[in-house]
Amino acid sequence: MPVISIATGRRKPGDLRNGEYLLPGKPRRNVGVLLLDPEHERLYVKIRGHWEDVTDPDDVALLTSLAGDFEAKIREMGGANFLHTLEDTLSNTLQLSDRTRIQVTDWTRALEDLYDEHVETAEIKRYVTHLPIYSLKTAATRLGEEREVEEESWIRTPPALRLSPDMFVARVVGRSMEPRIPDGSLCVFRGNLVGSRQAKLALVERFGTANTSARYSIKKYTSKKTYTPEGEWQHAEVRLEPLDKEFEGFELEEGECRVIAEFVQVLE
Structure with missing residues (x-):
């Protein structure tokens, strides 16, 4: 089974190299992933943090410090140089396999996906590490009508993104919001908008049409x-604008649409 993965290439073919942790009398176990961006010579590292079920008790403390040691060496030597040194100095216990060709588009996400595939699947912590995936119609039902719905699945989000129960992921189809939102991309949204919606990118439900x-x-x-005679303001007209100027915007009267959620970021 693969342990250490080295990959090259962004939106182009790259090399994936796997390794194995070998200990006499123990099964082969996966311990981590190293992902190399050759263009910038940056090495992304994720090593397992618990070793009790992998090695002998006497070696747990040493192996637990492995991730920190790798990061220190990368800062000192640079990612590519450290990787070459690692390839030359690995012991019989930690080995690398032959390279295979892969595709890499997002280095951080690729690192997490490779770790899930080759080392251990991440625990799904709802609204902590993962968000639900909905269709746009299902999201509108959940947030707009406040009805319970079933998610398609759960997807891991970037560690820096702070999650909340009003957030979800949906796939956006169409080119009208390119280049900010590529056609077919999975995007993160946040419901229960507070404050002004002016100039925000929003998921909008348009009434009066059955076409999804x-x-x-x-x-x-x-x-x-x-403003009404009582001095209260109301929306007289709503305009929805695409970002791609090849497409035209359109105007709606008050009551012809509702805002379901605010766009947060593209996930993939």
Whole structure:
């Protein structure tokens, strides 16, 4: 089974190299992933943090410090140089396999995916490390109508993204919001918008149409306000604008649409 993975290539073929942790009398075990970005000579590392079920008790403390030692050496030597040194100095206990060709588009996500595939699958911690995936229609039902719905699956999010129960992931189809939102990308959204929606990228439900692709769309939201005789303001007109100028925006009257959620970021 693979232990250490070395990959090269961004949006192009790259090399994946696997390794194994070998201990006499013990089964082969996976211990981590090293992912090399050759263009910038940056090495991404993820090593398992618990070793009790992998090695002898006397070696646990030493192997637990492995990730920290690797990071220190990378800072000192640079990612590519450290990798070459590692390839030349590995012991019989820690070995590397032959290289295989892979595709890499996002280095951080590729590191996590390789770790899940080759080392150990990450525990799904709902709204802590993972978000639910919904269709746009299902998301509108959950947030707009406050009804319980079933998610398609759960997906891991970047560690720096702070999650909350009103967030979800949905796939966006169409080119009108390119280049910010590529056609077919998975995107993170946040419901229960607070404050002004002006100029935000929003998931909007348009009433009066049964066509799903026309009913739910992601657009830049702007609105014009008027004031009632009582001095209260209300939306007189809502305009939904694409980012790609090849597409045209359109205007809706108050009550012809509702904002379901705010766009947060592209996930993949």
